[in-house]
Amino acid sequence: MTLTVPLSVYAQRRAHLAAQLGDGGIAIVPTAPERMRNRDSDYAYRHDSYFHYLTGFTEPNAWLVLTADGRSTLWCQPKDMEREIWDGYRLGPEAAVAALGVDEAYSVAELDQRLPRLLENRACVWYPFATHSGLAARVEGWLAPVRSRVRYGALCPARQADLCLLLDEMRLVKDAHELALMRHAAQISARAHVRAMQHCAQALRAGQEVREYHLEAELLHEFRRYGAQAPAYNSIVAAGANACVLHYRADRAPVGSNDLVLIDAGCEYDGYASDITRTFPAGGRFSGAQRALYELVLASQEAAVAATKAGARFNAPHDATVAVLAQGLLDLGLLDKNQHGSAQDVIERRAYFRFYMHRTGHWLGMDVHDCGSYVEPGEIGAVQERKDPLSGETIKDRPSRILRPGMVLTIEPGLYVRAAADVPEAFHGLGIRIEDDAVVHAHGCELITRGVPVQADEIEALMRG
Numbered sequence: 001m002t003l004t005v006p007l008s009v010y011a012q013r014r015a016h017l018a019a020q021l022g023d024g025g026i027a028i029v030p031t032a033p034e035r036m037r038n039r040d041s042d043y044a045y046r047h048d049s050y051f052h053y054l055t056g057f058t059e060p061n062a063w064l065v066l067t068a069d070g071r072s073t074l075w076c077q078p079k080d081m082e083r084e085i086w087d088g089y090r091l092g093p094e095a096a097v098a099a100l101g102v103d104e105a106y107s108v109a110e111l112d113q114r115l116p117r118l119l120e121n122r123a124c125v126w127y128p129f130a131t132h133s134g135l136a137a138r139v140e141g142w143l144a145p146v147r148s149r150v151r152y153g154a155l156c157p158a159r160q161a162d163l164c165l166l167l168d169e170m171r172l173v174k175d176a177h178e179l180a181l182m183r184h185a186a187q188i189s190a191r192a193h194v195r196a197m198q199h200c201a202q203a204l205r206a207g208q209e210v211r212e213y214h215l216e217a218e219l220l221h222e223f224r225r226y227g228a229q230a231p232a233y234n235s236i237v238a239a240g241a242n243a244c245v246l247h248y249r250a251d252r253a254p255v256g257s258n259d260l261v262l263i264d265a266g267c268e269y270d271g272y273a274s275d276i277t278r279t280f281p282a283g284g285r286f287s288g289a290q291r292a293l294y295e296l297v298l299a300s301q302e303a304a305v306a307a308t309k310a311g312a313r314f315n316a317p318h319d320a321t322v323a324v325l326a327q328g329l330l331d332l333g334l335l336d337k338n339q340h341g342s343a344q345d346v347i348e349r350r351a352y353f354r355f356y357m358h359r360t361g362h363w364l365g366m367d368v369h370d371c372g373s374y375v376e377p378g379e380i381g382a383v384q385e386r387k388d389p390l391s392g393e394t395i396k397d398r399p400s401r402i403l404r405p406g407m408v409l410t411i412e413p414g415l416y417v418r419a420a421a422d423v424p425e426a427f428h429g430l431g432i433r434i435e436d437d438a439v440v441h442a443h444g445c446e447l448i449t450r451g452v453p454v455q456a457d458e459i460e461a462l463m464r465g
């Protein structure tokens with residue numbers, strides 16, 4: 001499998017989507033806007049994932065329109081020598097038909113003029129709801145001229161529908177091209193974690209100062225060195241107790257030899273994300289308490305991995321994780337047996353939540369928290385209400401998604417122990433997460449991120465190297 005996605009794959013995706021639009025359906029898919037960071041400096045441009053999934057096109061100011069008969073029209077930036085001198089190459093509509101395999105292409109400057117004509121006599125307009133600010137108003141704006149022509153026999157679409165419903169389901173199961181890109185992104189990210197770990201131990205051994213941003217620099221170096229375009233999300237590099245802040249950013253805290261360091265970082269390669277967390281002893285050796293807690297998180301991850309296979313529910317890895325953590329928290333004395341009872345009691349009363357307050361995974365794909373419903377579509381109505389034992393809120397549980405081959409999810413248990421009088425001091429300020437990316441197969445799952453080890457002994461060996 002090469003990493004270049006053939007044009008025919010995008011054409012097949014468009015055809016598959018068009019076939020679901022229904023008689024007289026038309027779909028409008030914008031790419032992402034360019035965004036200013038401050039004054040006239042913009043953020044690095046990142047295309048919209050839905051748009052890229054259907055076109056492979058990465059320029060800004062572009063739209064795809066698809067009709068139920070399978071015809072595709074692209075609007076893109078026109079060729080403009082002056083703008084290209086400042087901003088770079090533009091494909092332009094003349095070349096777009098051959099380069100992208102669409103049926104027609106026009107300058108984006110013609111969108112407002114041409115699109116109302118395309119909307120005439122259609123039954124339903126599909127576009128992604130609640131994802132692009134101002135899009136619903138733009139669709140209204142294009143429908144107004146259609147309505148004004150009803151006297152001349154034009155029919156105005158009577159329905160609007162959320163295109164995310166269709167595209168999310170398509171993107172949830174990855175094809176072979178997507179999996180090849182995801183494996184590649186995962187390998188680069190694994191190398192980056194190895195590099196950061198090794199740099200940390202070597203620099204501390206040499207008596208050099210190590211700060212969180214030094215380790216972030218090692219990650220970024222490796223991402224770019226292997227051609228990844230960007231981090232898939234803000235890298236977390238957390239030294240010591242900073243690891244207990246779930247959305248911590250790589251900042252400037254010094255890394256001490258006795259600290260654990262938690263790194264949650266992954267690159268994006270050709271539009272696909274990877275998402276890895278490793279927690280390692282900065283100086284290269286786990287202390288007794290660090291290792292005990294680490295081994296517990298790892299055991300919970302192993303249970304989650306074993307529960308990840310086609311036919312199992314999305315929640316199965318989470319439930320497997322929680323079962324192991326609940327028992328381990330009692331065994332390590334983080335939860336008092338006399339107060340909390342058995343592991344089953346810990347689970348039912350969610351007493352583990354103090355130390356493990358997030359879910360065990362999420363879909364992964366073009367977006368790091370990828371699209372796709374977590375509820376099994378055929379069972380949406382099977383609601384079970386329960387009272388949350390901590391907040392008292394009423395929660396509606398619906399049967400979680402049944403895993404299918406080609407779905408990709410993260411498996412990322414953790415424990416976060418803030419200093420408190422009722423917690424053994426050796427565990428104070430330890431934050432541990434272990435995160436791998438899993439492709440679902442018929443009888444199990446493939447961990448595509450194991451280019452960086454997880455076993456405590458292997459991490460120590462790697463850091464000695």
Ligand code: GLY
Pocket residue numbers: 233264265275362368412435
């Ligand atoms: N790095 C984001 C996450 O793990 O969900």
Ligand code: MN
Pocket residue numbers: 275362410412435
């Ligand atoms: Mn994740």
Ligand code: MN
Pocket residue numbers: 264265275276277435
């Ligand atoms: Mn992560």
